[in-house]
Amino acid sequence: MSDDIASIPNLGPTTAAGFARAGITGAGQLRSLGADEAYRRWLAAGEPAHFIGYYALVMGLMGRPWNDCQGDEKMTLRKKFDTLKAAHSKAPKGFEAEMNEIGIRL
Template sequence: MSDAPIETLPGIGPVTQGWLSEVGICTEGELRSIGAVEAYRRLKFMLPRRVNLNALYALEAALRGCHWLDLPQDVKTALQDQAKVIDEALRRGAAARCAIP
């Protein structure tokens, strides 16, 4: 597991690095250990209006060492499917907290 700071990965700028730090992901190894989808889930639940699909693409691309625009279409499609599941869980969670018993 790499102890390299998360911002050494390509495409991880200061804003994303700050967000990742807030959810406990500070090193490349920590991101690799949980994966892009789980990191995105944590960010989305923390900042639902600021974190979008491009963040998920950027996280996956950083782990692959490429620019997010260079991700293969099948990878983007799989990530879109995962993002939909996370977005739905976020919506259900908010509805459940606001429901009248």
């Protein structure tokens, strides 16, 4: 099995490059992090938030095609996506984030 992120169903080289910018460089690492933590890191790296990309990731990690997500399952994933996106928008940025990283709270 390839460790290339693009070996995961629904994910291609552009998505793999975005995850690399988020510090996620292999399929094994992505699988062990899981969709939510990987997407949190995606957002923290400044990658754009897209619901379809999120649920394509979730489906791909289950080995399912992206368009298999429908109905109640899709609504549940939408709520998770909205929660991840909202948490990211509240995260400290810039100088405040750097100070938090080294343990100094403003």
